[in-house]
């Protein structure tokens with residue numbers, strides 16, 4: 314029997330992968346029970362460290378994530394990985410390759426890996442990802458990794474939802490430059506030059522440090538991005554990356570962590586509020602109010618600003 318009521322699903326998600334997977338599908342499909350589910354998860358907020366991993370396709374995000382998972386597991390931490398493609402409504406082939414790279418952890422009960430698409434979400438994954446993170450926090454994971462596929466605006470937004478954002482580039486291919494153009498370097502708390510076994514890694518490191526202006530003065534107490542070189546396939550440098558992430562986590566305790574989470578909640582509330590307004594169509598509750606206001610505006614009895622205010626004035 315498949316438990317289907319929200320209370321049971323939430324209770325079971327700590328021990329049953331099936332319940333957890335079902336909850337994430339409900340998030341993905343923007344199910345009507347989501348408000349109730351989210352209400353049940355309120356007290357679990359902030360339990361996990363959320364690490365965003367982004368960077369150009371092929372730079373080694375999945376391989377690096379897999380190496381990080383191994384390191385965290387060795388330290389006894391439970392890890393969930395959310396592989397998301399913000400630009401695609403369907404789970405694409407890129408994520409299939411990720412699954413293969415994560416296969417080493419497939420049988421570990423302390424690891425949960427899930428690909429997610431933006432089905433049904435008007436706000437795309439920018440709206441769905443925070444809810445998926447809430448579900449995974451409630452299920453008892455200590456670390457939630459959100460890996461995005463590329464360097465588009467949506468990828469940057471999703472990655473920036475994390476407590477700590479890792480931006481990964483590889484030598485050559487102008488990856489560093491591409492990342493800089495996409496505005497992705499600014500969101501990186503930790504920058505990784507992966508494939509350090511390739512020619513040009515040193516030049517990429519230098520370019521990156523230059524682009525970041527690492528020597529430039531910053532506000533006192535501000536985080537100074539850390540640049541790390543790794544070979545994800547062999548694990549070289551992964552310990553340095555783990556150390557950089559731990560250091561950032563400690564820095565977050567100074568108050569910045571709470572501020573980041575509040576900013577993230579703000580974006581989440583706005584996305585949900587916009588979604589609610591958009592759904593005040595003819596078929597939803599409030600639709601008749603919209604129809605009445607619309608005919609008043611069309612007939613010249615009411616101005617549209619007042620109508621909009623009245624629409625938001627929910628009973």
Ligand SMILES: Nc1nc2c(ncn2[C@@H]2O[C@H](COP(=O)(O)OP(=O)(O)O)[C@@H](O)[C@H]2O)c(=O)[nH]1
Pocket residue numbers: 368369370371372373374375376377410411414507508509510511543544545546547
């Ligand atoms: N030589 C080398 N290859 C790597 C390294 N990291 C990843 N790769 C390879 O690069 C390819 C893309 O890696 P993947 O993790 O899927 O990249 P993603 O698209 O950013 O997730 C795979 O064939 C990996 O085996 C590395 O440090 N050195």
Ligand SMILES: [Mg+2]
Pocket residue numbers: 374375376407411462
């Ligand atoms: Mg990948």
